[in-house]
Amino acid sequence: MLRVYFDHSATTPVDRRVVEAMLPYLTEKFGNPSSVHFYGQESRAAVDRARREVASLVGARPNEIVFLSGGTEANNLAIRGVCEQHAEHGRHVITTSIEHSSVRGICDALGRRDWEVTRLPVYEEGVVRVEDVRAALRPDTVLVTVMLANNEVGTVQPVAEIGALIRERRAAGQKIWLHTDAVQAAGGLRVDVDELACDLLSLSAHKLYAPKGVGALYVRRGVRLAPQNVGGHQERERRGGTEAVPLVVAFGEAARLTRLELDARAEHVRRLRERFEAGVEARVSDFVYNGDRARRLPGVSNISFRYVEGEGLLINLDMQGVAVSTGSACSSGSLEPSPVIRALGRDDELARGSIRFSLGKDTTEGEVDYVLEVLPRAVETLRRLSPLYQKARTERACTPA
Numbered sequence: 549m550l551r552v553y554f555d556h557s558a559t560t561p562v563d564r565r566v567v568e569a570m571l572p573y574l575t576e577k578f579g580n581p582s583s584v585h586f587y588g589q590e591s592r593a594a595v596d597r598a599r600r601e602v603a604s605l606v607g608a609r610p611n612e613i614v615f616l617s618g619g620t621e622a623n624n625l626a627i628r629g630v631c632e633q634h635a636e637h638g639r640h641v642i643t644t645s646i647e648h649s650s651v652r653g654i655c656d657a658l659g660r661r662d663w664e665v666t667r668l669p670v671y672e673e674g675v676v677r678v679e680d681v682r683a684a685l686r687p688d689t690v691l692v693t694v695m696l697a698n699n700e701v702g703t704v705q706p707v708a709e710i711g712a713l714i715r716e717r718r719a720a721g722q723k724i725w726l727h728t729d730a731v732q733a734a735g736g737l738r739v740d741v742d743e744l745a746c747d748l749l750s751l752s753a754h755k756l757y758a759p760k761g762v763g764a765l766y767v768r769r770g771v772r773l774a775p776q777n778v779g780g781h782q783e784r785e786r787r788g789g790t791e792a793v794p795l796v797v798a799f800g801e802a803a804r805l806t807r808l809e810l811d812a813r814a815e816h817v818r819r820l821r822e823r824f825e826a827g828v829e830a831r832v833s834d835f836v837y838n839g840d841r842a843r844r845l846p847g848v849s850n851i852s853f854r855y856v857e858g859e860g861l862l863i864n865l866d867m868q869g870v871a872v873s874t875g876s877a878c879s880s881g882s883l884e885p886s887p888v889i890r891a892l893g894r895d896d897e898l899a900r901g902s903i904r905f906s907l908g909k910d911t912t913e914g915e916v917d918y919v920l921e922v923l924p925r926a927v928e929t930l931r932r933l934s935p936l937y938q939k940a941r942t943e944r945a946c947t948p949a
């Protein structure tokens with residue numbers, strides 16, 4: 549059976565070139581970067597090279613990059629780190645209603661600890677409005693955390709405009725910082741920390757064709773954070789623990805390749821997504837796209853199919869070799885509709901029927917065509933089982949033209 553992976557937003561396959569780069573650090577180059585001898589210094593040099601590459605991907609200086617275990621930890625260090633360090637200046641945080649569950653979870657935890665959290669709406673487009681951020685800012689706001697691109701619908705948020713707003717506040721004397729989760733954005737868009745005017749930015753290597761378990765937090769020079777891993781002096785006291793050298797090296801190589809190939813990758817997935825969406829439009833009825841189609845990552849297409857449970861469609865597609873995902877989560881034995889799709893104002897039926905198709909740099913036209921062959925049949929099979937669909941069909945057939 550042909551297998552097609554259309555779930556690159558969940559994770560990406562590791563690039564062979566990245567594997568080659570990391571292999572020596574799993575075998576003969578095994579030193580601890582904190583050791584003074586040759587072995588240690590060899591590893592230290594590799595970590596420093598990787599740091600330069602990751603910094604260069606986002607327009608940062610190497611000493612502004614903190615390596616850690618991934619996007620979730622980067623979000624934790626950024627948000628908890630700022631809030632714990634600067635609570636004396638205020639206890640108010642602004643975020644959006646479509647952040648990744650890690651940011652959502654941290655903000656919920658702050659809310660239970662005497663912090664006030666404002667969660668801004670994103671409207672039908674799935675994009676937060678700068679005027680809403682401006683209106684929500686208070687003298688006691690210490691952190692604004694807005695993702696750069698959403699992980700379910702791919703919508704790109706106006707972080708640079710929000711950054712300009714925060715700079716104005718800071719110029720007026722307020723102690724306030726901006727964090728952006730760029731875990732999804734970094735593989736699809738040019739990211740530059742100065743253009744975004746952000747103070748903290750989260751990255752994860754496994755979205756960039758490197759292994760899971762490594763990521764980075766960009767921390768603008770001068771920003772102070774309460775470390776979340778204490779007891780080690782690594783990463784300039786910002787993240788204790790011996791560096792995961794092979795993973796860090798892999799991340800460095802993946803960052804280098806992403807920087808060099810980003811435009812070609814983006815163009816490739818955009819073209820294939822157009823082919824995919826044109827095919828869906830020609831072959832499937834009763835569906836809606838989720839999120840602003842002009843302002844989204846180039847490889848993501850999120851679609852809600854009416855009269856279909858997303859989870860059922862996912863399983864049906866999986867049986868035919870096609871891997872996609874839904875935003876639904878299993879909670880107490882029942883399927884909760886995706887909070888992100890709900891935040892776009894979709895009803896529960898549409899939120900439950902949403903599927904994320906995410907393409908990657910090695911996706912082929914043949915794979916897109918295979919999905920276009922399988923998907924309409926899968927949707928039709930599931931709809932035949934839906935009483936609502938049967939009713940709608942009968943009603944349509946009985947309505948005079």
Ligand SMILES: Cc1ncc(COP(=O)(O)O)c(C=O)c1O
Nearest residue numbers: 618619620648699729731732752
């Ligand atoms: C937007 C976003 N933030 C954070 C994360 C978490 O990253 P990690 O899997 O490296 O912990 C993800 C992963 O799906 C994500 O999509």
